[in-house]
Every structure is written in structure tokens, then in C-alpha cells.
Amino acid sequence: MKIQKQPTLADSICDLRARKIKKTFFTQINTLIDWDTISILINNDYLKGKSATGKPSYDGTLLFKMCLLQSWYGLSDYEVEDRINDSLSFSYFCGMTIEQVAPDHSTLSRFRTALTKTQTFEKLFTSINKQLEAHNIIVKTGLIIDASVIDTPLRPKGKTNFKVTEDRFADQVEVHKEYPDSVDKEGTWLKKRGKYHFGFKKHHVTDNEGLVLGVLTTTASKNEIANLEEVLETVNVVLPKDIPLKADKGYQSKKNVAILKKRNLKNHILKKAVKNKPLTKWETRFNKLIGKTRFKVERTFGGIKLWFKGGIARYRGMKKMHTQNLMEAMCYNLYRSPGIFASNCKN
Numbered sequence: 001m002k003i004q005k006q007p008t009l010a011d012s013i014c015d016l017r018a019r020k021i022k023k024t025f026f027t028q029i030n031t032l033i034d035w036d037t038i039s040i041l042i043n044n045d046y047l048k049g050k051s052a053t054g055k056p057s058y059d060g061t062l063l064f065k066m067c068l069l070q071s072w073y074g075l076s077d078y079e080v081e082d083r084i085n086d087s088l089s090f091s092y093f094c095g096m097t098i099e100q101v102a103p104d105h106s107t108l109s110r111f112r113t114a115l116t117k118t119q120t121f122e123k124l125f126t127s128i129n130k131q132l133e134a135h136n137i138i139v140k141t142g143l144i145i146d147a148s149v150i151d152t153p154l155r156p157k158g159k160t161n162f163k164v165t166e167d168r169f170a171d172q173v174e175v176h177k178e179y180p181d182s183v184d185k186e187g188t189w190l191k192k193r194g195k196y197h198f199g200f201k202k203h204h205v206t207d208n209e210g211l212v213l214g215v216l217t218t219t220a221s222k223n224e225i226a227n228l229e230e231v232l233e234t235v236n237v238v239l240p241k242d243i244p245l246k247a248d249k250g251y252q253s254k255k256n257v258a259i260l261k262k263r264n265l266k267n268h269i270l271k272k273a274v275k276n277k278p279l280t281k282w283e284t285r286f287n288k289l290i291g292k293t294r295f296k297v298e299r300t301f302g303g304i305k306l307w308f309k310g311g312i313a314r315y316r317g318m319k320k321m322h323t324q325n326l327m328e329a330m331c332y333n334l335y336r337s338p339g340i341f342a343s344n345c346k347n
Helices: 009-032 035-045 060-073 077-086 088-093 105-117 120-134 224-232 254-262 281-308 318-346
Strands: 143-151 188-192 195-206 212-219 244-247 266-269
Touching: 009 088, 009 318, 035 060, 035 105, 035 120, 060 077, 060 088, 060 105, 060 281, 060 318, 077 088, 077 105, 105 120, 105 318, 120 318, 143 224, 143 281, 195 224, 195 281, 195 318, 212 224, 212 318, 224 254, 244 281, 254 266, 281 318
Parallel strands: 143 244, 244 266
Antiparallel strands: 143 195, 188 195, 195 212
């Protein structure tokens, strides 16, 4: 087969359609979000200064938009720099003119590190969620909670003498910490459904539509059942009283029932059978009804993996992994926002 050196008319049309879709989405996000509020939060913590050559450093909002593009498209620091210089829709989203050049990868890396240290990404996540709530995109009529494992490629190789925590069992401490520098020493082992994982775990609190309200990052071996209160504390907005909290049956415990009662949340955790005491017909029906909504948190995890190439650690260490989880949560909420907003307008 002869290789075509020039693109066909069909190729050009497909390319134009792709650009139009991107441009439409970016325009929607720029219209939806008040970037002045975002800029103030970033500038309070990001000391811009000047470079060694005396040139002013890049605007914090521009760098944050680069982080969004990076998460949306699963790009490295090098790749997002190249894409912005190559793509009109990317550069326009960042507020750059056609003759401007994107900040280089090292500038973006330093920006992300600086805001990780000041915990600014937490503030940005909260601010964006408040704006989405003002547009009735996030509606707090209920909560869903779950956790997902994030594997890191920086894992021990070969045979290792370690204790592996079974999923949903008490935390265990690894025997050996003398890992080489190539291993992320803040990661831990977990055995889930017969497979071994090494890395971290992200805990999400979502609304009934699966939009993320709170994010907690722990090591993979952390037992999510025992830290329900810690996860709920990541929701930095006021929750209405008596809204239901849904979770899988593993979260069912006397301690968690007491936590929900103290926080004035309805207990919609799936019922679980115990030895010599199977589920009643009412409990079985209850589980089916709750399951119709509870699955949406799993859709959130799946969407982040499918759309943004998420679910794999891109960085080393707990703090940077938390930044990755926050960015992916923000990107997921923003990615779904135009569709939800349009749906609300029809109703």
C-alpha cells in the first residue's frame, strides 16, 4: 500500500471537527469559571518574582490552566509544553496570543511543587466546587463514598520480604524499608481480589451524580473502612442536615453508624449479612435501591482512568500524589459540567 504524504480532504475535515470540539469545550469552561477568583488564590501563595535574566515569570493562572490541560489529556510536563505551542485551542484556553511561547516544562514543575507545599490545590479545588454549586451543577442532596487503589511504577522489583495488607483488613507495616532510590518509599503493598498492588489509595466523597466533593490520599494499605470521619473532613463546604450517605457494605460498622449520627447524615450504607443471619427481604430491597445511585462513585473512578489516563501514579511521594488526585478530581468535575449545565437548562 502506498503511503500518502499529504492529508486528504477527509483528514482535514476530521481535524477541523476535533479542533471545534476542543475549542467549544474550552470556551465553555472559560465562561463557566471566574478566573479572577482563581488568580487571587494562586497569587496569594505563588511568589512570582523574576528570572535570572530579569524577565517577569509567567502568570499563575496560565500555569494552572496548563495543569488542567495536562490532567485532561494525560500529558507529561514536556508534552503539555509542546501541545500548547502547537495547538491554537490549547494556547487560546491559556489566554496566550499566537506569537507567545508556552512556559517550559521546568517552570510548570516548579509551579506545581510550590503550590503543593502551600496546599493551594486544596483551595483551588474548593473554590471551583463552590462556583459549580452556584451554577447548580453540584447539588448536595446526598453523598457517596469509596476508595480506589493507585499503582505506582516506582515499585520494588524482584523478591521482597514484606507483609501485604488484605483489602478491608487492618493496616500492616512493611518489614523492610531498605528500598533502592528507584522505589517510592511512601508507597505500600495491598492485596485486592487476589492481585498485588504497590502505591497509594485515593478516597472520594461525591454527590449523587458522582461529582467529587472531597479527596483524601493515603498509602495503598490504609484501611478505608476505619477512616470514614477523616474522609468526610475533606469536604470543605457546609453539608445540609439529614442528607443520606451511601457506601458499600464494607463501611458498615458501629463506629461509622455513630459518626453519621453525630454529623446528622442518614445511614444509607449497604446492609451486609453476618454468620447465621442472612439479609432480610427488606434489607435486600434496600441494597438494590441504594445500589442504583452508589455505583456512580465507581463511574467517577472509571471516568478518570478512561478519559484522563488516571489511576497510575505520575509523581513520587504522598503530597505530590495528593496534588495529582486533586487535579484529576477538578478535571473530572469540570469535564462533566457543561453537559450537566445544559441538562439543567432543558429541565
